[in-house]
Amino acid sequence: MLSPEDLIGxxxxxxxxxxxDFPNLDPHRVKAVITQPTSPPWFYARYEDPPAALREPGRWISLYEAEQAYFFAPVLEDYDFADDSEEDIDYEDEYRLH
Known part of the structure; x- marks a missing residue:
């Protein structure tokens, strides 16, 4: 079990x-940030860039739901390949035979 400090943010x-009215459609998949405006075990998931069809800015989730989302559906940040190329250049400059 994670502490609230591990989940917030x-x-x-x-x-x-x-x-x-449309039960056969797949649910929306929305990116959210876990916040905690009240005490545990409740957290608030604030949506980031929700589709226009969603009318609320987020939803209340339980500690269990927050943990499940943290373990099984984390948002993976995009990897910046430009950083690697700069490190390679520095490495080549440092170890180049003169």
């Missing part, structure tokens, strides 16, 4: 059900 993917 984490970016996760959440599945948000679509309109109940």
């Amino acid at each position: 984490q970016k996760v993917w959440l599945e948000v059900p679509r309109d109940s």
